[in-house]
Amino acid sequence: MSLSDTQKTGLRAWLLTDTPTSRRHARAASLYQAWLSLKGNHMAMLGLGILIALVIIAALASVLAPADPFIQDLGLRLTPPIWQADRDPGIEGYILGSDSLGRDILSRLLYGSRITLYIVTLVALMAPIVGLLVGTIAGYTGGWLDIILMRITDIFLAFPRLILALAFVATLGAGIENAVLAISLTAWPPYARIARAETLTIRNSDYIHAVRLQGAGPMRIITKHIWPLCISSLVVRVTLDMAGIILAAAGLGFLGLGAQPPSPEWGAMISEGRKFILDHWWVATMPGLAIFTVSLAFNLLGDGLRDVLDPKDGKS
Amino acid sequence: MAMAETSRKGRRRSPLFGIAKKTGSTLLTIAVTMLGLLFVTFFIGRVMPVDPVLSIVGERATAEQHQAVFLELGLDKPLITQFLIYLGDVVQGDFGKSLRTGFPVWDDVTRVFPATMELATLGTLIGVFLGVPLGVLAAVKRGTWIDQIARVVALIGYSMPVFWLAIMGLMIFYGKLGWVSGPGRVDIFFEDIVPNVTGMILIDSIIARDWTIFWNAVSHIILPASLLGYYSLAYISRMTRSFMLEQLSAEYITTARVKGMSEWAVVWKHAFGNIKVPLITVIALSYAGLLEGSVLTEIIFSWPGIGKYITISLLSADMNAVMGGTVVVGLVFVLLNIFAELLYKFFDPRAK
Numbered sequence A: 001m002s003l004s005d006t007q008k009t010g011l012r013a014w015l016l017t018d019t020p021t022s023r024r025h026a027r028a029a030s031l032y033q034a035w036l037s038l039k040g041n042h043m044a045m046l047g048l049g050i051l052i053a054l055v056i057i058a059a060l061a062s063v064l065a066p067a068d069p070f071i072q073d074l075g076l077r078l079t080p081p082i083w084q085a086d087r088d089p090g091i092e093g094y095i096l097g098s099d100s101l102g103r104d105i106l107s108r109l110l111y112g113s114r115i116t117l118y119i120v121t122l123v124a125l126m127a128p129i130v131g132l133l134v135g136t137i138a139g140y141t142g143g144w145l146d147i148i149l150m151r152i153t154d155i156f157l158a159f160p161r162l163i164l165a166l167a168f169v170a171t172l173g174a175g176i177e178n179a180v181l182a183i184s185l186t187a188w189p190p191y192a193r194i195a196r197a198e199t200l201t202i203r204n205s206d207y208i209h210a211v212r213l214q215g216a217g218p219m220r221i222i223t224k225h226i227w228p229l230c231i232s233s234l235v236v237r238v239t240l241d242m243a244g245i246i247l248a249a250a251g252l253g254f255l256g257l258g259a260q261p262p263s264p265e266w267g268a269m270i271s272e273g274r275k276f277i278l279d280h281w282w283v284a285t286m287p288g289l290a291i292f293t294v295s296l297a298f299n300l301l302g303d304g305l306r307d308v309l310d311p312k313d314g315k316s
Numbered sequence B: 001m002a003m004a005e006t007s008r009k010g011r012r013r014s015p016l017f018g019i020a021k022k023t024g025s026t027l028l029t030i031a032v033t034m035l036g037l038l039f040v041t042f043f044i045g046r047v048m049p050v051d052p053v054l055s056i057v058g059e060r061a062t063a064e065q066h067q068a069v070f071l072e073l074g075l076d077k078p079l080i081t082q083f084l085i086y087l088g089d090v091v092q093g094d095f096g097k098s099l100r101t102g103f104p105v106w107d108d109v110t111r112v113f114p115a116t117m118e119l120a121t122l123g124t125l126i127g128v129f130l131g132v133p134l135g136v137l138a139a140v141k142r143g144t145w146i147d148q149i150a151r152v153v154a155l156i157g158y159s160m161p162v163f164w165l166a167i168m169g170l171m172i173f174y175g176k177l178g179w180v181s182g183p184g185r186v187d188i189f190f191e192d193i194v195p196n197v198t199g200m201i202l203i204d205s206i207i208a209r210d211w212t213i214f215w216n217a218v219s220h221i222i223l224p225a226s227l228l229g230y231y232s233l234a235y236i237s238r239m240t241r242s243f244m245l246e247q248l249s250a251e252y253i254t255t256a257r258v259k260g261m262s263e264w265a266v267v268w269k270h271a272f273g274n275i276k277v278p279l280i281t282v283i284a285l286s287y288a289g290l291l292e293g294s295v296l297t298e299i300i301f302s303w304p305g306i307g308k309y310i311t312i313s314l315l316s317a318d319m320n321a322v323m324g325g326t327v328v329v330g331l332v333f334v335l336l337n338i339f340a341e342l343l344y345k346f347f348d349p350r351a352k
Helices: A003-016 A023-039 A042-059 A105-141 A143-158 A161-172 A176-203 A206-213 A218-254 A266-274 A282-309 B002-012 B015-047 B052-057 B063-072 B079-091 B105-140 B145-159 B162-176 B201-207 B211-248 B251-258 B263-293 B295-300 B306-315 B319-347
Strands: none
Touching: A003 A023, A023 A042, A023 A282, A042 A105, A042 A282, A105 A143, A105 A176, A105 A218, A105 A266, A105 A282, A143 A176, A143 B015, A143 B319, A161 A176, A161 A218, A161 B015, A161 B263, A161 B295, A161 B306, A161 B319, A176 A218, A206 A218, A218 A266, A218 A282, A218 B145, A218 B162, A218 B295, A266 A282, A266 B162, A282 B145, A282 B162, B015 B079, B015 B319, B105 B145, B105 B201, B105 B211, B105 B263, B105 B295, B105 B306, B105 B319, B145 B211, B162 B211, B162 B295, B201 B211, B211 B263, B211 B295, B251 B263, B263 B319, B295 B306, B306 B319
16 A cells, blocks of 8 residues: 555545544535535536536636637638538638637637636625525514515515516616626525525524523624525525526527627527528527536536435425 | 414404405515515616606707606606606506507507417426426336436426527427428418407417417417426426425325235325325416516517517617516516415415
């Protein structure tokens, strides 16, 4: 047995111990065990793999892309993908074909991953945090504040989501940042519901009473003792929601209310390709496949995470 | 705790009192939610950086004309007064005039809503008749390849952009294969022939006994309805599976099997009988989702429904129409939600 192997087993043993020696040790051990059971889920690992690939592609888009995503070549417009029989064999490049302005679709897809990642990250940061704040405050304080906050949540839930997002974008003006804002505004209510439900079950538990007896104020109880316990159900929900968020962002882009041309946003690319769909199928098909792959990856990972973090199947 | 106390008090009085109280609180919930909905739509409508006066008088109007219309619309009053005036009008069914179509918004909405309902109803029917058996089958054959296929079918439904699938569907089934008709509700020369009774062309053409138009309408609706049906199927089959699994692992199922009941009776009579109530809730929610979520589908299929109406009005800054349309969709959504909740309470004695 080599030295590195013993070190590995040493680390493994440290992570799998039943008797953690410190708080950080316990946390690392439980994370590791969650990771182990997630690793056993092939579908979830496939999803994770795709998402890691997406991050790498987004980071290295300028290296990976065979062409500049904005350079137009009207002479080579609507070139079919490389495997199509009706393609002029003299044309070089354009592996996935070119769009109506002669831009390389593959390069645009690669650059577009940056926009997708940007939108997803921002929404994933904003919506759950707003929901967590509203939900825990409502659940912890109770009474009138609870009723008012939950009524507001219900009103936002009652709204047709895409229409609300549409109206917000129309008010604020089209653009990626406003699309993010609009999607976040429509996405937070479910998180508030979840956070409130978790808070209500935690609020009256013995250890919260114990912390309160030690003199902790509501701020400390909420931030240090309630939030950490809400995180795991929120993480599951966020991962499962990501697919919906990508689809919503693409839908806004499709309607011309998200990223503006010539930005290679996937939804907007579908919208551009729609006009040529009957004769030049690849222009709209390729970006759709990209959207589908990424949201499928989020769904696969979310499904796996739910099994690991939240064993009760089914309930949102 | 306060809740428990009131219900204990309520029980001491007649049971009718409890029902009246529950109805009252439900109505209050609807009223408050609708008020909030109106306020938000109104706020969005007024903050919108588009000058509503400009779209009436046009760009070449003089300052005096502009000012006159500005005063006529009541835009000089405080926002809260404007809201109260709007609220008063809405309660009387007056959503104002659509600047784009020139008709009262209420007339527009009642004209386009049946089209959306027709599409959503057919989509939900497809989703229920395929999704429920698929979900039951997946639960019974848990872990087998059937379960895996059902899972993949649902996952693809959750991950596919609806507008993209719609475009692909049009390209393949309309463009390449020619199996279905293209966008619109009927071919252009069939429009406005059958008398408008329900606003739903399938039903209207049956009433008029015009089978040519009926089959033409079927060939138009089948693709968008199947698409929406697929999304509904994905959701319904997953929920059915999860409800069924819960039932099938219960002890009474084992008892029934030990007694020697046929598998068919165990699954469909015992287990399925117990999931009917939550399933109806899920179906109602999915229906509500299709009613509001068909915006993109309607645009791609040029379907003259409420989603297309709202979107086009929004893009042409016709705020009266947007506000009216959104409020109506919101109202239907709220009512369906509450209907689902009531059904649950009515049929499930545990959720008193």
